[in-house]
Amino acid sequence: MIASDQISAVTLRDVRKTFGDFTALDDVSFDIADNEFFTLLGPSGCGKTTLLRMIAGFESTSSGTIHLYGDEIAELPPNKRPVNTVFQNYALFPHMTVTQNIAFGLQMLGWSRSEVDARVREMISMVKLDAFVARKPSQLSGGQQQRVALARAMAPRPKVLLLDEPLSALDLKLRQDMRSELKRLQRETGITFVFVTHDQEEALSMSDRVAVMSAGTVQQIGSPAEVYNKPENRFVADFIGETNLLEARADKVQGDTVTCTLPDEGILLAKTNHAVVPGQAGTLSLRPERMTLLSEKPQDDCLKGHLKDMTFLGTDTQFEIQLDNTLTLNVRHQNSDGNELQIQSGQPVYIRIAPNAARFLVS
């Protein structure tokens, strides 16, 4: 994705933001590539919105630099930055029609009337709002307002489009439709998108790369598959998707494969991103859908337990398995034909864990 000869769209170096004693961003540094769909993902208060607002120019940096396609922008006011924002609650101008809203930025840039008209028409058909051009925002549904906000922000052809939780006010069905819509718009226009969300599903489904943030720092940056499959630490493993976290000790290390011991002396093979030394304590992350439940003891290594509880979830069934000591594991089993699992509560079950399913995390 990131070619070395290519200049990056946004370059953050040691960006820091403090509000009094509170550190909202703690020396954040990373690059966002040109033409990338980049997502800042994290729980509320992790600093993702602050970071977005700094790129937009609504917040100043306490220290550090922000470059946009090679130009330092930290000192520029928002109206001098070639970036546009889609706001969380859209922030459409209530006294202006759809057309006037979309035209506003173009007029401010001093485009001629005919250029503005042509561009507004183009944007309106792009977001499929042709029937609503003369309406005011209060006469539009949430989804339509969302489209106006997108059209308004994309009309001036920004170098980078910033999106601050733009889908959070929509209902589920619309949100899912808008995901693919956003992805399509990003691909068609080639504009770099920086998308802020606390919804991991949104982040995984749309992004080229995701930066997982917590407490003002970036925990991990990678493709959706990387952050899901190879979490850097406990926070990332826990925040993205569902997982089982178990305390474990590394016994033997061979390359990226660690042989670990669980508190109940059960032994597991796991992969790791880190340089682990034998004897090191850490955490095992086990994804519920990567484990296989068996009612008969298999030949190879497995964990033994008994069924405590089960929850039917439609596509899957979630089993809560009590291991021989106090540990419990959640295991997901897909409900497809010929894949039925006949186990009763309290009955012993065996859990097979593929070496790729478990990650050994040191922090």
Next chain:
Amino acid sequence: MAAGTGNGRTISGTFAAVRGWLLLPSWLTIGFFLLIPVLLMLVYSFLTKEFRGGVIWEFSLSAYDQFLFDRGLFGDDPPRIEWTYITIFGRSIAQAGGATLFCLLIGFPTAFFIATRSSHTKVIWLFLITIPYWVNLLIRTVSMKFLIRDNGPLNEGLLWLGILDDPVKLINTNFAVQLGLFYSYLPFMVLPIYASVERYNFVLSEAASDLYAPKWVILRRIIIPAVSPGIIAGCILVFVPSLGAFLAPDLLGGAKTFMIGSLIEEQFKGNAGNWPFGAAASMILLSLVLIVLTFYARAQSRDQV
């Protein structure tokens, strides 16, 4: 089903009756303190004047005739337009308009400043704005007269500082009346604008800035349209009472700044008054105010889509 409908009707009927009774105090208040006095004034304006004040119950158009036409000393010359009262009206409108503009220029930034403070300092600022209004308007206006008279503290102070060589004539000028009206009605401008700015979503300013708008364009094209209900309400609340004000013009102005409020006041004072003429002038003033309010109502309903 039929019983249910009947029951529903009874309940809603009872409710409507109760609501009617609950509204009674409002109707009584409006009736006694608004409608009846205005109707009384309307009736009096069409009566004949009694020379020692009061009226003779005899229909007459002479009050309106006196306002508009000059028929000579003995009332038998051909009618000419009487400019005296029209001039007073014109002057009053100009004074009230000036005071409104003055209040808007000072009141808008003040309201904006207060609305953008933190929530606990806001309360303090609003309190400070309203503090002078715990003192009676008459006393405040007299104090103003004392402050700006030729040998008052303002002139003395400026002389002492060497800014002036001779005292400036402030009292009995249009400026003094403006100042008095401004001081009397400023909070009526500040408070409604404050309420509007308070409700203004400042993310809209960010959005405009994000779309390349410089600060003054944001003010003109985003903020002012959004807070315009407050601006219009403030202007009406200052303009209407300024138009009929008589304390400030009486105490701070002289004969050259005679205003409609004073004219009306004089007609009802002592033995020299002319009640029907005062009533007619009031009705003309009221009509002017209603015209202004109608325009406002039109503008409001056009904005509400």
